[in-house]
Amino acid sequence: MSYQVQDVTAGKPIKLWTEGVPVEDDARKQLMNTAQMPFIFRHLAVMPDVHLGKGSTIGSVIPTQGAIIPAAVGVDIGCGMMAARTTLTAADLPDNLHGLRSAIETAVPHGRTPPRQSRRDKGAWENPPEAVDAMWASLLPGFARITEKYPRLKNTNNHKHLGTLGTGNHFIEVCLDEADHVWFMLHSGSRGVGNAIGNLFIELAQADMRQHIANLPDKDLAYFEEGSEHFADYVDAVGWAQDYARRNRDVMMVNVVAAARQVIAKPFTADVEAVNCHHNYVQRETHFGSEVLVTRKGAVSARKGELGIIPGSMGARSYIVRGLGNEEAFCSCSHGAGRSMSRNEARRRFTVDDQIKATAHVECRKDSEVIDEIPMAYKDIDAVMHAQRELVEVVHTLRQVVCVKG
């Protein structure tokens, strides 16, 4: 067995797949808070990229019965990864990759695309292409159902954010696998509208519980009880936002491939071994013979044979993995390497020169605004992969050659 069990007074046990990886005391304390919630099913499962989050810990799997915690999913509902293997190899790429990066940056609006009309439109389409209109039309019936009851959600970037990257940690990469096959990989979520849905229901949960909220270990553990009106509405809205996030990644991948075709002479296809997985979401699943709501906050589903994506930091390796269906981990794995220091600490400790050296082999931004993404601010990905060897096996090892940061 490659996991440790920590017993919690007046709570469910915590099972940690963190062998050889440091777990901060603040993250441990937060896990113990969550483990005390009476509706946790069996135990919490902790992934090796665990670190402190808002309300509950990033890199954890929170199975519940009869209740749901909206702040555990958080505001970037449906955030996740998509990767597609192409029929290209490294030799088909141009010698200078700057043109490929520019083509991708033009094809996909991102955080640094200038605001269109107001700052609120940052990173949005000015005029969404037809494929985005068609995708939005397929999402609209669900959105109309939600906004009929929660009209304030209409006033969000929804249609104009579909197929756009966002900012911060969201990125698009061109990678090479162990056989020099070219892959496209991207990381994004449900953008403005998912954020608004997350925030709305986090507020509603706290308002619904205002009489008892002082009894919770943390106000961000406020929950909806199954059978209540807001529980049903949240399950509906969070599921819709997760669909939006998945389709957001689908649209971007199509546009990344189209951009690449503009600068790569050789014809190619890109749907070989496509993977599209959430790592910030909740859904109903069956575990140990019972129906359970499984919240994965910075964790990926890893049922037996299921493909997933574990990205390393900028300049480190990333992995396409196959689930081993480890039931004790509720069939899950980590969603990345995990930070080893805060963004602020990384900015204090490293310089632009350090970032240039650490990303010498990658065509990417190397300015002061991305120092917090420097590889040294992340845990050792080899240790993280070793700690979860009973959760997933590696199918492909990818190294980045181009990285577009939002």
Added chain:
DNA sequence: ATGTCC
């Protein structure tokens, strides 16, 4: 992460 009556 997003949006900006913080």
